[in-house]
Amino acid sequence: MHRRAFVRLLTAGAWVKAAGLDLLARGKPADPIGAGLQIRSDLPALKIVSRYSPAAVPGMPGPYPGRVIKVKSDKCVDTATNTANDPVVREMMAQGMRALTGAASTEDAWRRFFTPADVVGIKVNCGGYPNCISAYEIVGETVRQLTTVGVPVSQVYVYERFQNQMDECNYSAHLPQGVQSVAAERANRNTDNSGYDPETYLEANLFGEEDTRSSMMRLVSKRLTKIINIPNMKDHGATGATGCLKNIAYGSFSNVARTHQRGKSHTYSVVGTLASIEPVRSRTVLQIMDGIRGVWHGGPFARTTKYVFYPKQILFGTDPVAIDRLLLDIIDNERKAHGAISIWDRNPASLKIDDGRARDADPNVNIIIREPGHVEYAASLGLGVYDLAKIKLQELTV
């Protein structure tokens, strides 16, 4: 490394480290939009190392903090066959993007975010294969709109962490030739680190593990200029629900499964902290939450349809906290409708540590004390608006 570059790296790294430590030590909101939050104090020390500076307007919460567009359509999916309706989804996408931006045309709406020079990553979610993954129709329409505004398909990357999951989902078969499909690791085996940037990471000793770093995907730090986040509406055994924050955070960093084990979850602070690390925070400019299908228990997996439900909606925004705040209620309400314990349940009597079979068989079983409060914590980092009274939700129907 050239000496001058090295010195710059040290300076930037030291600044970011200091900022991260200070913020977490004080436990205070980084931004006025986080005022009034109740943040726990019993949190592990987290150290951020990054040489990237934030954009003038970081992608999260972006230009529309607290603003969420919900587009519903009863016709978006055939629940008998679990098949999405492509034309209806396209119309939902068009209306959602226009409503979010106020643009007169769909193309103009996308131009608010992307230019032909951008290298765009689409963070999909493959964890719920085969019954609840980022819909091919939404991903496909996203790529189509990117090409409409002039982004070459060779500059569009659909990505996940694990290649075996990408292979299962096989987005390439549903996308124009030339769109890149990228994963950081062959599988979740903790043996492939080359796809990660060893100089951009979160360091934390959570359970006494030796490998205390979670590093950002090289694709994200070195190649992409913008990211579109397309999570699903899913329950999650460690976080309560997995939406925008969890998808972008745990889907862009290595070695994150270590945060939840033996009944305890450190996801409360780690999810938001990972999402706040530059450059992922600045580059994630658009959130499109796929609620065509959902998972109300047993998530993030959906190997069977037992816990699949159909919210029949797509949420649009730039604020991941606001969307995830709504998601918490969507998942919890669905669980209540089925007579299941709340995602906020912390009763030890509900806990069967690491017993995945019991959890899958009974929606009143937790395998870890869930941490839906991770969304509020993320708000304290300035990632978005948590207070429902301050979230501006606009509902549309197709």
Add this chain to the structure above:
Amino acid sequence: MTTAILFIIAAVPCLYWTQGLETRPAVEAAGIKRLCAPAEQADGWRKAGLTVTTIGESEFGAREALSAPGVSPRPGVASPTRAPWIVASGWRFMRAPTTKYSYSAPAGKAALAAAEAFAYDADAIIKVDPADLPSVGAMMAFFDTLPTEDLPPVADFGVVDDGSAITGEVLNLLARRNLLFHVEKGPSAHYRLNIVIGSAAYPQADAADPSTFAQKVRAQLTDEQRSLRLYGSEVVIARLTSDGKRARVHLINYGGRDIEGLRVRVRGGYSSGDGYVAGTGKVALQDQVVADGAIEFSLPKIGTYAVVDLK
């Protein structure tokens, strides 16, 4: 960081081969040039051009037997998100460096056993499964390609060894967590931390849970002050030797799978280095950063064993 005063010159483990000259093609194909063999076979192998040390079955059996190295699944206890149980003998080599050891390595384990013994300069003989001749032969050839080094081991703390089983298990867990120690007869002024099991600071009761005990020692050291850290795997054990100007890092991968991008951090004034990977040869260190009194680098891919020389 303190370098231990005592050290020994690198020893190459010997392969214990009881089969006759009819296996000569396989032995030669594996590139093996040195064997330990029973008296009835030794002369034949010598005439075939190999360097042979005569070792009888009784002498082999008299050596301290070691477990086959590797990882051991623990059904019902381990899970994919937890560090697997590593079977490693480095702590035994450190505890008793002059003891003569033996492995009876099942198929697939001989190369790892050889790497482990070589990394710790152990006097070890390895009974090899015939299926392992190619892999262990390649490993022995790799040892021959390494630059000669005779650096003393680095330790961050001392452990006073009372010879007990419980202390042995503590040494095992400390080594497995890459906490660099030196075995001492009594507290040493070389170290800011001396572990005396049974003392008020380190009661026997604490040592009964060696994993938690190792975590306690780690917390006392602090990760920032540790001479060596690894990132990107929970199944690699490292040995660090150094004279303060040069250092050698031995990396032994017990997991049985290649590891890409293993990240290594070594404290000290090192600014560059070379990597040597068994099965690959000399490699350039990747993503190298020198900062905060340490050097960090990644290795593109390692299989069973790699060595990094820093200067």
